[in-house]
Amino acid sequence: MTTTVGRFISFEGTEGVGKTTAIEGLCQRLQAAGIDYVRTREPGGSPFAERLRAILL
Structure with missing residues (x-):
């Protein structure tokens, strides 16, 4: 049986601080x-x- 360990990453902040940009960058690197x-x-x-x-x- 194989066990996979996951992670939950959360980006928080007010509008305009770059959360979406950071998330998109992370997703590109993961992919x-x-x-x-x-x-x-x-x-x-x-x-x-x-x-x-x-x-x-």
């Missing part, structure tokens, strides 16, 4: 290294969460 990853955002991912996100942002 180039052949490392699988899942990119998420909160709130997001469901119709209700997208509406909430639009209100908050």
Whole structure:
């Protein structure tokens, strides 16, 4: 049986500080290294969460 250890990386900060740029850079490096990853955002991912996100942002 093979066990895979994962990591949860979170980027936090106010608007305009470069979170999206940093995340995109990290994803590019992970992909180039052949490392699988899942990119998420909160709130997001469901119709209700997208509406909430639009209100908050």
